[in-house]
Amino acid sequence: MLATLIHAERDIRVETVPDPVLSTGVDAIVKVVAACVCGSDLWPYRGITPTREPHRIGHEFVGVVEEIGPDVANVAVGDFVIAPFYVCDNTCANCRNGVSTSCLGGGWWGGNDKTGAFADAGQGERVRVPLADGTLVVVPGPVPDELVPGLLTLSDVMGTGHHAAVSAGVGEGDTVAVVGDGAVGLCAIIAAKRLGASTIIAMSRHPERQALARAFGATHIVEERGDEGVARVRELTGGIGADQVLECVGTKESMDQAIRSTRPGGMVGYVGVPNGGPELPVRPLFDRNVGVNGGVAPVRGYIEELLPDVLSGAIEPGRVFDLELPLAEAAEAYAAMDERRAIKVLLRP
């Protein structure tokens, strides 16, 4: 079968690899219906995080179960399933606390775990899914093809945007600013609106992303960055800043923008993978009682909550995909996202 591997910086190859086989009683084999490229896949692509040896890549996919181990109880052959961007048992103490990204038995797709348990990844024709009962969520009924992109966002970006909003405590009538107009930032706008925010300020300089931001619920667009961006947000918020700011980028600059755009007593919800490990300046947080909450989004726990709204069309996160390519062209998908020619690229095996 075909699968995508990263060999080194800017070296993405679709190669023939062995078909996956069940290796434990709790595995499942999923035939991928759609996968995609994540903003965080660009860190190794750009060489910002090193690639020490070639490995499978891609952590977002939906598909149909082809085979299950004898101890799998929650999914059946033929089920259409959503996989979160990590593997979890959904039963350990951390999973029960809603933090399945810290699952005591889980791992990361394409991970460098010595046992190889998590070596498969999403950008391929098939995936061996460990801990299938905990990891996979079944979508009920026949799945119309036009819903596939929206369902695929539940693997990562929609749940991640939702996590930013939940972590920041967005609620009815709140004023929210969103830093980042990538797929996660756009999904954070959907999430903020869904949770009741009445004013949503999207920080974006790109006309087509601004249009999508407005379609998703943004009430204001701020094009400025740095001091001017902060000043514009304050101007729109009675001089004090937003109740919550959702940081969906992960750089020092974006986090600084987020912290300074938050009102005293407000909260930054952050989900942008910290790029280069910027530290948080404690004094400006302390002096203004601005909190910082979030992290690697435990999207597994959000799928059931968000799924009905995707199925009903109440939210349309699938619109973040503005390019679709066959799996064989995965390298071009990375290039298109890297060059910001595409917001997010869907891959069809």
Added chain:
Amino acid sequence: MLATLIHAERDIRVETVPDPVLSTGVDAIVKVVAACVCGSDLWPYRGITPTREPHRIGHEFVGVVEEIGPDVANVAVGDFVIAPFYVCDNTCANCRNGVSTSCLGGGWWGGNDKTGAFADAGQGERVRVPLADGTLVVVPGPVPDELVPGLLTLSDVMGTGHHAAVSAGVGEGDTVAVVGDGAVGLCAIIAAKRLGASTIIAMSRHPERQALARAFGATHIVEERGDEGVARVRELTGGIGADQVLECVGTKESMDQAIRSTRPGGMVGYVGVPNGGPELPVRPLFDRNVGVNGGVAPVRGYIEELLPDVLSGAIEPGRVFDLELPLAEAAEAYAAMDERRAIKVLLRP
């Protein structure tokens, strides 16, 4: 009248200063019944924050109103009042949002505001209180002398410990660890218990403070620090860490201890004044979804909530005072706290 001034590092003097006079229609003059020395007063005392010129010091006091400006409506001559550790109008957007420490018209006792509006401070015989209607809270009825220490803690340490617990989201049945066994840390134990925590781990090496911690509600004491302290907290919490950790010190080491003792998805509530501005390591926060919330505690807004429990004796934060001295001996009060001979010193004019 007598008042305490700091002249330089380790140079605290009680001097004769002019009696305060009303300078605006919204001022009040308060005759101080009791004041005290704060852990944060030790930063300038130790020279960690510089003292550029001599100024009044002390930001915690209770007293009786002697005089009011013509526009003061909420307090009357003869009222027993509690002053928070800062001045606020209690009406601006930030005050309404519960963050009166960011009051748009407020300031800090003994502050270096050019107008001199906030120049008075608590460790003296009398204080001119600006924005008296917003700043002062009246204690109803006659105040028995034995309640004075408890009421005085509502100026700062009890409200600050409460803020740590509130910021961290402590609730019914939670497991809470408290870093810091000073007056604020001890009050944070009271607050955590009051908010329903069922397990409270106090990190303390001092037998007399451990005893007070237990009296206030601590169920476990951890004497270890650093890696061993983290390991002990995890051992007591099913291997994962505490739901909330209350950081009541303000050093890099204490914040590190707090972050690492928090379970995935948990929250650090921090109120220790950052000493030297340590930065927060974003990666360990992000990877484990540990949030950080808190800051300079808006205690003004907590006084009404906590006051009934102090008056009824349901909580006894006044027990943090283990030394009482006349105002004239303020320098000795600083020395006793600096050398950790006393947890907290009450000063009587």
